Amino acid sequence: MKCFFKGAAITAAILIVFIAVNMFCNMKGINLDSVSNGAVIAVCAMLIYQSLTKNNKE
Secondary structure (H helix, E strand, C coil): CHHHHHHHHHHHHHHHHHHHHHHHHHHCCCCCCHHHHHHHHHHHHHHHHHHHCCCCCC
16 A cells, blocks of 8 residues: 555656646646657656565565
8 A cells, every 4th residue: 555655656756746847837838748748657657656665565
């Protein structure tokens, strides 16, 4: 259950960062594609989660 909460926290943190990036880009007139952002968020969350839970055994 601990790993589930780690994964949820990592995903939430990455989403907050990407929301901030999107807000900054929208203020500058740059529109980012939501489909590619979704893929980047998923890959980043997966890689960070795997690196944090690499040596954990439940």
